[in-house]
Amino acid sequence: MRIIPAIDIIDGKCVRLTQGRFTEKIEYASDPTEMAQRFQDHGVQFLHLVDLDGARTGRITNYKTLERIATATDLTIDFGGGLSMDEDIRIAFECGATQVTGGSIAAKEEETFLRWLNQYGSDKIILGADARNEKIAVTGWQDTTETKLIPYIQGYVQKGVQYVISTDIAKDGMLQGPATDTYRAILETANSLVSSEEQTDKEAAVMNIHLIASGGISNMDDVLAIEEVGCEGVIIGKAIYENRIRLKELENFILEK
Numbered sequence: 001m002r003i004i005p006a007i008d009i010i011d012g013k014c015v016r017l018t019q020g021r022f023t024e025k026i027e028y029a030s031d032p033t034e035m036a037q038r039f040q041d042h043g044v045q046f047l048h049l050v051d052l053d054g055a056r057t058g059r060i061t062n063y064k065t066l067e068r069i070a071t072a073t074d075l076t077i078d079f080g081g082g083l084s085m086d087e088d089i090r091i092a093f094e095c096g097a098t099q100v101t102g103g104s105i106a107a108k109e110e111e112t113f114l115r116w117l118n119q120y121g122s123d124k125i126i127l128g129a130d131a132r133n134e135k136i137a138v139t140g141w142q143d144t145t146e147t148k149l150i151p152y153i154q155g156y157v158q159k160g161v162q163y164v165i166s167t168d169i170a171k172d173g174m175l176q177g178p179a180t181d182t183y184r185a186i187l188e189t190a191n192s193l194v195s196s197e198e199q200t201d202k203e204a205a206v207m208n209i210h211l212i213a214s215g216g217i218s219n220m221d222d223v224l225a226i227e228e229v230g231c232e233g234v235i236i237g238k239a240i241y242e243n244r245i246r247l248k249e250l251e252n253f254i255l256e257k
């Protein structure tokens with residue numbers, strides 16, 4: 001399972017929100033590039049970088065921060081927030097993103113999202129499926145739709161999506177544990193999409209979807225619980241910044257794997 005620390009950006013600074021509320025912002029580090037370098041120094045290879053200004057306005061905003069981090073580190077970066085036009089995704093990739101996450105665009109403009117999926121490939125485009133009360137939320141989590149989470153993911157997996165990041169918004173920033181039951185249900189649904197012949201190979205069935213868990217991680221026991229569920233990756237944010245999980249612990253976990 002991949003360890004993926006998160007850096008959320010507002011005004012070029014590293015912050016964390018609680019349940020996506022912009023009114024509950026804590027600034028942890030003024031220089032996101034230095035934070036990314038610290039992650040790399042502890043053996044981390046992946047980074048989840050979110051442009052919160054972009055998520056709120058609907059256009060990529062902090063792409064210079066992405067470019068600085070990509071230039072200063074060897075981290076594999078997935079980037080999201082405000083990707084609503086072809087120009088946005090082009091900028092993200094040109095500035096150093098390895099993958100991009102489409103959240104609001106997938107919910108609002110399916111045709112555009114699927115075109116990106118076909119153009120760039122399923123290894124480059126991540127479906128952002130974040131939910132409040134099991135319903136998809138968009139526009140930086142400011143709006144909640146009536147679309148149910150698991151059927152939504154199921155529909156996109158059938159259309160070629162391989163990578164999914166799913167955050168239970170109620171868990172985000174709360175340090176009260178991840179939504180393991182939800183992730184288990186998502187993976188079980190993905191398994192049901194494969195043929196009966198493939199279902200005899202449980203591991204192959206699980207690999208039908210690369211599910212990345214996000215939200216609520218508070219300690220290494222939570223990380224292990226996510227691994228046991230079968231998620232391909234786990235995004236860790238506030239637990240790192242609040243020293244609930246130390247970077248040395250993550251380094252040891254990565255080395256053991």
